Amino acid sequence: MRSAKRKSDSALRTVRKHRQWGRENVSFGPVPPDAFYAQTIRAFADRCNYSHEYTPFLGILMNPDDPRNQPVFPGAKVTLLQLLMMEVEDFATDPGTTKATTSRRLSRTHTYALPPGNKFPKSMDEAERLIKDLLLKKEEYHACPNDCIAYRNSHEHLSCCPVCKTPRYKTDGRVPRKKFFYLPFIPRIRQMFEIPAIAQALQSHWPRPRPADGVIRDLHDSPAWAEAYGPGGTFHGEPYCLQLQFSADGLNPFNLLRSSYSMWPGSVKVLNLPAAQRNKVEHLKVVVVIPGPREPKNVNPYMEPFVEELKQLEVGVEMYDATRNAVVTVRAEVMMNVMDYPGQSKVGRTKNAGAISGCNKCWIDGQYSKDLTKVIYVGHRRWLPPEHPVRQAAGFPEAGPENRSAPLSKTREEMLTYGRIYDEAQTTSLKNLISKATGKMGVEEFYRLKTHGPEKFVPEPMHLSTDVIQKPFRQVNGEDDTRKIRLAEKQRFPETMPTTQARPSKGKKKKVVCGPASRVADSTKVADSTKRSALPPAPWALKKSEKVTADNRLASIKFPVGFEWNSKGMFVKFNYLKSHQWKEFATKGIFIYSIRGLLGDEQRRSLFKLCEVLGALTHPAVYTAKMEEIKTATIECVVLLEQNFPRHTMVMVIHQLIHIPEYLERYGPAREFWMFVFEQLMHDIARRVTNKRYPEASAVESYSLSECYRAMKHSGSLPGTADQSSLTSHHPGNDGTATFTLTQKKRKSTPHKIPPQQLEELTKYHMATNPRLKPIVRSLQREKSESGSSQPLKAWKPSRALTEEEREVINGPSSDAEKFYVAEKCLYGKVTEYRCEEVEGTSRKRSSFVGKDIDGIGPCFGRIQYFLRHHFMGKETDLAYVKWLPRAERDEETNLFVIDTDLPSPPHQPFIAAGDFSHPLLTATDPDDGKFWVLNYDNVLIGQ
Numbered sequence: 001m002r003s004a005k006r007k008s009d010s011a012l013r014t015v016r017k018h019r020q021w022g023r024e025n026v027s028f029g030p031v032p033p034d035a036f037y038a039q040t041i042r043a044f045a046d047r048c049n050y051s052h053e054y055t056p057f058l059g060i061l062m063n064p065d066d067p068r069n070q071p072v073f074p075g076a077k078v079t080l081l082q083l084l085m086m087e088v089e090d091f092a093t094d095p096g097t098t099k100a101t102t103s104r105r106l107s108r109t110h111t112y113a114l115p116p117g118n119k120f121p122k123s124m125d126e127a128e129r130l131i132k133d134l135l136l137k138k139e140e141y142h143a144c145p146n147d148c149i150a151y152r153n154s155h156e157h158l159s160c161c162p163v164c165k166t167p168r169y170k171t172d173g174r175v176p177r178k179k180f181f182y183l184p185f186i187p188r189i190r191q192m193f194e195i196p197a198i199a200q201a202l203q204s205h206w207p208r209p210r211p212a213d214g215v216i217r218d219l220h221d222s223p224a225w226a227e228a229y230g231p232g233g234t235f236h237g238e239p240y241c242l243q244l245q246f247s248a249d250g251l252n253p254f255n256l257l258r259s260s261y262s263m264w265p266g267s268v269k270v271l272n273l274p275a276a277q278r279n280k281v282e283h284l285k286v287v288v289v290i291p292g293p294r295e296p297k298n299v300n301p302y303m304e305p306f307v308e309e310l311k312q313l314e315v316g317v318e319m320y321d322a323t324r325n326a327v328v329t330v331r332a333e334v335m336m337n338v339m340d341y342p343g344q345s346k347v348g349r350t351k352n353a354g355a356i357s358g359c360n361k362c363w364i365d366g367q368y369s370k371d372l373t374k375v376i377y378v379g380h381r382r383w384l385p386p387e388h389p390v391r392q393a394a395g396f397p398e399a400g401p402e403n404r405s406a407p408l409s410k411t412r413e414e415m416l417t418y419g420r421i422y423d424e425a426q427t428t429s430l431k432n433l434i435s436k437a438t439g440k441m442g443v444e445e446f447y448r449l450k451t452h453g454p455e456k457f458v459p460e461p462m463h464l465s466t467d468v469i470q471k472p473f474r475q476v477n478g479e480d481d482t483r484k485i486r487l488a489e490k491q492r493f494p495e496t497m498p499t500t501q502a503r504p505s506k507g508k509k510k511k512v513v514c515g516p517a518s519r520v521a522d523s524t525k526v527a528d529s530t531k532r533s534a535l536p537p538a539p540w541a542l543k544k545s546e547k548v549t550a551d552n553r554l555a556s557i558k559f560p561v562g563f564e565w566n567s568k569g570m571f572v573k574f575n576y577l578k579s580h581q582w583k584e585f586a587t588k589g590i591f592i593y594s595i596r597g598l599l600g601d602e603q604r605r606s607l608f609k610l611c612e613v614l615g616a617l618t619h620p621a622v623y624t625a626k627m628e629e630i631k632t633a634t635i636e637c638v639v640l641l642e643q644n645f646p647r648h649t650m651v652m653v654i655h656q657l658i659h660i661p662e663y664l665e666r667y668g669p670a671r672e673f674w675m676f677v678f679e680q681l682m683h684d685i686a687r688r689v690t691n692k693r694y695p696e697a698s699a700v701e702s703y704s705l706s707e708c709y710r711a712m713k714h715s716g717s718l719p720g721t722a723d724q725s726s727l728t729s730h731h732p733g734n735d736g737t738a739t740f741t742l743t744q745k746k747r748k749s750t751p752h753k754i755p756p757q758q759l760e761e762l763t764k765y766h767m768a769t770n771p772r773l774k775p776i777v778r779s780l781q782r783e784k785s786e787s788g789s790s791q792p793l794k795a796w797k798p799s800r801a802l803t804e805e806e807r808e809v810i811n812g813p814s815s816d817a818e819k820f821y822v823a824e825k826c827l828y829g830k831v832t833e834y835r836c837e838e839v840e841g842t843s844r845k846r847s848s849f850v851g852k853d854i855d856g857i858g859p860c861f862g863r864i865q866y867f868l869r870h871h872f873m874g875k876e877t878d879l880a881y882v883k884w885l886p887r888a889e890r891d892e893e894t895n896l897f898v899i900d901t902d903l904p905s906p907p908h909q910p911f912i913a914a915g916d917f918s919h920p921l922l923t924a925t926d927p928d929d930g931k932f933w934v935l936n937y938d939n940v941l942i943g944q
Contacts, residue, residue: 095687197724539600589935740915
């Protein structure tokens with residue numbers, strides 16, 4: 001009652017102030033009540049001959065009577081609302097901009113740029129009050145400090161948690177111990193459908209023909225998408241129904257060295273948007289912010305509001321579609337949940353990666369190793385075909401032949417049943433027993449949705465590829481190669497056992513401060529147990545001299561412009577890399593080139609196989625004809641690691657590789673379900689935290705203004721934003737067809753005279769590539785022969801008047817051209833820069849080395865000397881002039897290409913159509929023998 005009375009009093013005060021605002025017209029004051037806006041919107045809709053109510057956002061923007069839509073002063077070209085949005089653009093789009101900085105900017109605009117008596121706000125607080133009704137509406141709920149419940153629905157009026165009995169409020173009043181923000185999702189979907197450009201973009205995905213070449217380049221080409229929107233699918237061909245992707249991840253908005261804080265935003269990606277748009281941060285929707293300072297034990301209470309909205313969308317919600325000018329029933333479902341493994345465990349209420357039943361995809365059982373004091377996952381020969389010879393091979397952690405079949409997949413019914421059993425268990429010991437056997441720690445909130453199941457949690461390739469390559473790498477460079485790991489391998493690798501025992505302690509035994517009083521530890525013995533100097537050589541670990549060799553090779557690599565790499569050494573001293581850098585390290589030939597000829601033969605072969613598999617799994621396109629080969633290679637790769645590396649390596653992330661190919665086959669390229677864009681959003685939210693006392697509130701406040709600005713931009717309500725065709729237009733490169741452009745970057749183009757020898761090569765190029773040229777030349781040659789002339793074609797003077805085209809053919813290509821030094825290629829939404837040798841000079845970056853498959857010869861490599869724009873036969877042609885390197889041979893061990901630069905260069909055609917060659921190549925000159933290596937031309941598993 002008291003809460004209802006407070007709301008009623010607040011509404012009454014708002015109405016009174018609004019009436020005063022209407023009479024005096026001196027300030028905009030607080031937000032008028034919703035009833036006023038509904039009435040205004042209906043009146044405006046009547047004028048538009050449309051009966052459906054807009055959301056308040058579009059209703060206000062389209063209402064010419066709203067004072068904020070009036071010119072900021074008489075004769076101005078912009079309205080008050082437009083000017084305000086332009087002034088707060090930096091605050092909305094750049095998370096690093098503070099409220100204080102923006103307030104000073106607003107104050108200066110109000111005081112010095114506008115006439116006296118204007119209504120422009122002087123601070124951010126005034127600005128937010130002015131546009132409060134346009135901002136994202138947020139709901140605030142109280143929660144149990146132990147994450148047991150949210151005080152909403154049936155728990156709304158409770159004063160303490162019914163589970164843990166913790167009081168709801170602090171002792172000093174009605175201040176809640178914990179609260180969280182929920183940002184309603186359905187109103188924002190309504191808003192998207194009311195903006196014509198976005199509504200059109202949301203429906204541009206269907207109908208869509210299946211790719212004729214069997215290559216899946218986009219999620220919208222995938223079998224899963226066709227199942228959802230095709231005949232008999234979930235949405236029955238209705239393109240306005242939505243497929244969603246959910247992600248939740250923890251972040252620390254403060255300095256990691258100074259404080260420990262974990263807040264968990266949950267966000268949604270609308271998959272209907274074109275690839276170029278859906279993978280932008282501005283189109284992600286934050287729906288919930290789970291507060292810190294510690295990570296949540298149970299996320300179910302915080303997911304309740306979102307799942308309730310999803311249940312409404314399962315049935316269908318009526319919305320106005322601006323492209324149809326009609327009401328449509330929009331349905332939606334979560335197609336996949338994209339999170340790292342800890343996030344999947346939180347949201348899916350499963351055990352983490354170190355549990356006995358830690359896999360949320362299949363029923364593989366982990367084994368607890370007493371020697372390693374951890375759970376490992378072995379037995380991957382079970383996925384091999386029954387007749388595969390490796391099933392009978394020796395040298396595996398599980399000795400003897402492997403006759404078992406692959407474990408079964410986990411199903412929705414099983415997980416739901418085990419989750420309910422866990423929730424209903426009365427004792428902790430029983431709960432532990434259930435979770436150990438099944439991996440479930442309760443029923444997640446998503447199970448209230450009809451389509452949810454364990455398969456919705458996709459293996460996230462970004463973190464997975466990082467962890468997968470890190471694990472064996474730390475064995476290779478010795479970071480994880482300890483006495484403890486060696487002792488665990490005394491049966492399989494007896495030659496690697498330590499030859500000396502750990503020296504006994506000479507000092508007193510010290511009590512472990514963090515343990516029981518009776519527990520003691522010998523610090524000297526602990527330190528000696530990990531001593532690496534006493535360890536004999538192992539086939540999986542580099543020796544000191546080999547580490548130096550590997551680092552020297554790494555330092556010899558030349559990287560293209562835009563390739564994010566700044567580490568000159570990785571082996572002698574371990575350097576930490578970003579997730580993307582680890583992926584590039586494994587998939588671009590860097591790791592393979594650095595360790596070739598080092599380590600044991602089988603260990604090296606295992607790592608090379610791993611790098612090739614990771615390259616195929618993260619390729620920007622899925623070649624369906626190659627999928628069976630990729631599946632087999634992935635299984636063999638994991639089996640080789642199990643056989644040739646310490647069992648310490650076989651953790652959950654290695655096992656998860658087995659499950660990735662089936663998701664590629666169903667959803668398309670790995671970029672469709674990795675976390676790069678969500679990580680960018682996490683960084684964006686962290687920078688929006690400007691108040692350390694209320695980090696979540698300050699982040700939500702800033703994010704709300706950001707969404708308002710972007711909605712106005714996409715609706716064309718801001719100056720210069722009327723054309724929003726980029727949202728729906730074809731974006732070059734997204735369909736797998738590259739676009740190539742000569743640019744003026746780095747150096748402007750210059751006039752160029754083509755030397756005579758190169759002009760001859762250019763003539764040959766046109767003869768080989770221009771289908772119109774050969775018939776004209778043959779006709780003129782025949783006519784010259786019939787005239788009895790023995791002169792060359794250029795000197796021949798026919799008896800008739802030649803056409804302009806024939807005259808141009810006789811004279812040949814002009815030597816006048818325009819020379820460019822830089823070019824760009826757009827493919828799959830990524831822009832790659834090429835440079836010519838002249839521009840690069842002595843720079844460490846090399847973007848001029850390229851490759852091309854030449855008919856009858858195979859892969860050939862060269863260096864771009866310059867780019868050329870040339871006119872011939874009424875056509876403008878963009879070309880590259882390439883200086884070819886000697887013949888390349890594929891190295892049998894590494895599958896990389898190696899070139900002996902002492903050999904003569906081949907006489908290939910130097911002119912190539914711009915873009916008709918590979919991406920810029922990573923190259924290296926071997927510091928030992930001087931041979932030239934090409935590292936990233938192709939992936940042998942897919943041949944691309």
